[in-house]
Amino acid sequence: MLGLKLPTDPRWANIAEKNIEEILTDHAYCEQKAASTAISLIVGYPEKSELVDKMTALAREEMGHFQMVHNRIMQRGLTLGRERKDAYVGELSTFFPKGGDRELRLIHRLLVCALIEARSCERFRVLSENLEDKELSEFYHTLMISEANHYTMFLKLARKYGNREEVDQMWQDLLEYEAEVISKLGTEGLIHG
Secondary structure: OOOOOOOOOOOHHHHHHHOHHHHHHHHHHHHHHHHHHHHHHHHHOOOOHHHHHHHHHHHHHHHHHHHHHHHHHHHOOOOOOOOOOOHHHHHHOOOOOOOOOHHHHHHHHHHHHHHHHHHHHHHHHHHHHHOOOHHHHHHHHHHHHHHHHHHHHHHHHHHHHOOHHHHHHHHHHHHHHHHHHHHOOOOOOOOOO
């Protein structure tokens, strides 16, 4: 369903479980960044009413997820650490050329967002199926479903605002590139790392 070309090695869950404080902190910031991205899309494309409506709802939902993760951090007697650089997102953001047509830039952003959500969904599935901590396992199962919905929303919006055939080709090219990026990651206690 997600179309990812390279699945996460289930052993990544072992790394995550040994670094749960790092995972939770990184996850919290992923949710915050997703909310910020939704707001940025509203600011950049205010004339697209459907996009504004969907991004408004998404920003609220992502900040709700941030709060849920932060609550789990506090329940464990931990504190939210400092933000981590997300090498994965940084690499994905280099795939499409900068500048150019405003509408094409929107499609590029939507596709990158779709892919980040797809990979997050897949990573949350790995966590939900492999963590020994049952509470966190159930938590990640719930969030996995949300991420799948976000992935499909972003992909549908990209297809709405662009030529379907061209968008689908860009999507396939981005998926191939993402497989190269993710093949170099997976050794750290980070959601995408």
